[in-house]
Amino acid sequence: MKQDSMDKEDILSRFLVESKKDPEKMTDLYLRDIILNFMLAGKDSTANTLSWFFYVLCKNPLIQVKIVEEIREFIETLRLYPAVPVDGRCADADDVLPDGLHIRKGDGVYYISYAMGRMPYIWGNYAEDFRPERWLKDGIFHPESPFKFIAFHAGPRICLGKDFAYLQMKILAMALLHFFRFKLSDDTKEVTYRTMFTLHMDEGLQVRAVPRRGLVEV
Numbered sequence: 300m301k302q303d304s305m306d307k308e309d310i311l312s313r314f315l316v317e318s319k320k321d322p323e324k325m326t327d328l329y330l331r332d333i334i335l336n337f338m339l340a341g342k343d344s345t346a347n348t349l350s351w352f353f354y355v356l357c358k359n360p361l362i363q364v365k366i367v368e369e370i371r372e373f374i375e376t377l378r379l380y381p382a383v384p385v386d387g388r389c390a391d392a393d394d395v396l397p398d399g400l401h402i403r404k405g406d407g408v409y410y411i412s413y414a415m416g417r418m419p420y421i422w423g424n425y426a427e428d429f430r431p432e433r434w435l436k437d438g439i440f441h442p443e444s445p446f447k448f449i450a451f452h453a454g455p456r457i458c459l460g461k462d463f464a465y466l467q468m469k470i471l472a473m474a475l476l477h478f479f480r481f482k483l484s485d486d487t488k489e490v491t492y493r494t495m496f497t498l499h500m501d502e503g504l505q506v507r508a509v510p511r512r513g514l515v516e517v
């Protein structure tokens with residue numbers, strides 16, 4: 300595999316090329332951990348977001364028709380259902396947060412993306428509603444600061460797979476929505492999450508997929 304790595308463009312090959320420059324540090328074990336990190340960080344986060352995405356689509360059937368080329372629906376899904384609902388850090392040293400709060404070495408500092416995504420204080424009235432149009436200003440997509448839309452974390456350790464995740468979810472959603480219309484199997488059943496590291500949908504998403512005759516069909 301190492302011999303081919305110069306010709307290939309996948310992520311492991313990129314790291315194999317880099318490892319030649321620093322073989323002491325970038326051992327096979329180190330490379331294994333990087334790939335494992337990518338697999339763990341990338342699988343449940345994207346799969347769960349897709350479940351919540353199809354759930355909000357079922358609740359908003361008109362949007363299903365026009366969604367195919369849009370990204371704001373995914374962003375709005377992640378605002379309400381962040382795949383990493385709680386995240387945090389442990390203080391390496393005594394410090395003072397920007398709001399003046401003193402923290403001591405060893406303290407845990409957590410932020411709750413799930414709550415932040417639903418706060419009227421941050422998102423205004425209707426913060427709990429699924430409104431992809433909130434991301435538009437004069438009809439043009441207007442991204443928010445990652446410190447406000449925190450689903451991918453922010454700063455130097457922001458998610459490395461963010462753009463890849465959007466691409467992957469768009470491809471899958473496009474393929475499925477091209478052929479099917481989705482309806483919740485039971486619209487009256489309350490859908491909720493299971494408390495875990497990622498925001499799993501409790502009992503998974505139960506939907507009916509109805510073949511489409513054409514994209515304009517609602």
Ligand code: HEM
Pocket residue numbers: 336337338340341342344345348377381382383386387449450451452455456457458459460461463464
């Ligand atoms: C909806 C999809 C995703 C969401 C919401 C998401 C969210 C996050 C969050 C919140 C973090 C910060 C964790 C922390 O340091 O405390 C993170 C880190 C990371 N993510 Fe994602 N992620 C997604 C998809 C992906 C995908 C598809 C990949 C790769 C294929 C990926 C790769 C990574 C990596 C490597 C890190 C660690 C970055 C670092 O520590 O410097 N993620 N992600």
